Amino acid sequence: MTIFRPLMALLVALLLTACSASNMGQLEVDENGETVTRVYSNNSLLSSRISVPDLKQKKVGDLLYMQATLENDWKFQLDFQYKVKFFDADGFELQPEAQPWRQVVMAGRSQNNIKAIAPNPSAVRFEIWVQE
Amino acid sequence: MRRVLTMIMLGAAVALSGCSTVDYGDAQARETVNTDFGSTDLQMIASKMVDDMLVFPPIVQLTQSRRPVVFVDSIKNKTTEHIDTESITDTIQSKLLNSGKFRFVDMTKVESVREQLDYQSESGLVDPNTAAQMGRQIGAEFMMYGNFSSIVKREGSTKDVYYKFTLKLMNIQTGIIEWANEKEIRKTQKKSLFGM
Numbered sequence: 001m002t003i004f005r006p007l008m009a010l011l012v013a014l015l016l017t018a019c020s021a022s023n024m025g026q027l028e029v030d031e032n033g034e035t036v037t038r039v040y041s042n043n044s045l046l047s048s049r050i051s052v053p054d055l056k057q058k059k060v061g062d063l064l065y066m067q068a069t070l071e072n073d074w075k076f077q078l079d080f081q082y083k084v085k086f087f088d089a090d091g092f093e094l095q096p097e098a099q100p101w102r103q104v105v106m107a108g109r110s111q112n113n114i115k116a117i118a119p120n121p122s123a124v125r126f127e128i129w130v131q132e
Numbered sequence: 133m134r135r136v137l138t139m140i141m142l143g144a145a146v147a148l149s150g151c152s153t154v155d156y157g158d159a160q161a162r163e164t165v166n167t168d169f170g171s172t173d174l175q176m177i178a179s180k181m182v183d184d185m186l187v188f189p190p191i192v193q194l195t196q197s198r199r200p201v202v203f204v205d206s207i208k209n210k211t212t213e214h215i216d217t218e219s220i221t222d223t224i225q226s227k228l229l230n231s232g233k234f235r236f237v238d239m240t241k242v243e244s245v246r247e248q249l250d251y252q253s254e255s256g257l258v259d260p261n262t263a264a265q266m267g268r269q270i271g272a273e274f275m276m277y278g279n280f281s282s283i284v285k286r287e288g289s290t291k292d293v294y295y296k297f298t299l300k301l302m303n304i305q306t307g308i309i310e311w312a313n314e315k316e317i318r319k320t321q322k323k324s325l326f327g328m
Contacts, residue, residue: 061192081162100160100175117183120231
């Protein structure tokens, strides 16, 4: 019986750590590219630790090009992924399956610039999504 | 003792069957099963190359009023893994094509095209007014090619893999490389006692 208890405890621990789901938060940028609205999703903790102090956009040729400064407001390293979604004037997302999640590792209280270019000239707006 | 053994077997059965479900996942999500080249690496490389090429000022100027024709040569795989590098160039080609900035010729289909042209001009079954003419294809102006290399290091239970993908765009007529860029990826795997 003395062997049985630690063994069961170990099995329970393994079961609990085996399958973990990642949560997602969203940082939304409005159409004029100046105001940043933080939208809480099912991972408000991650969203609350990231802010966007600076945001730029310009046209490169006829393609929309964006740069966002992400700031880790937490004092520890933050390891997360982001995705930039581009939308046309009618609000349709452009090539949603062509935009991968990109990994970023930020030291505590640090800033990192992320950049992305629209997949085609019809993009007028973008959103930055983050997930663990 | 028999009761304990039964409970252990029951626990083991639960542990083994606990997470063996099959489900669809996000194809764009981060994949970190091991340090081998994976879907996330492919997507990161393609995005980085396309993003960089489309904002490079001479390329912006070049594609301002026309869509240059590009031919994709193979990517030399110098890594220790078997990697389908054509899959990487296919993704890059699709993204560039969809951007509306470039057009491509597919050298892997030359024979099929020749057969179809021969059929249209010689079989007598195709209306000559609608048959595609020989010698009307547009020649490629640029060639896209590159290298893919890796450095793998192991120390105890730690494995470190460094990938470097280089892509170049050469003007076929002048031989000048108009654009080139690299994407580096580092992946480290540390095995702990329970393999988590």
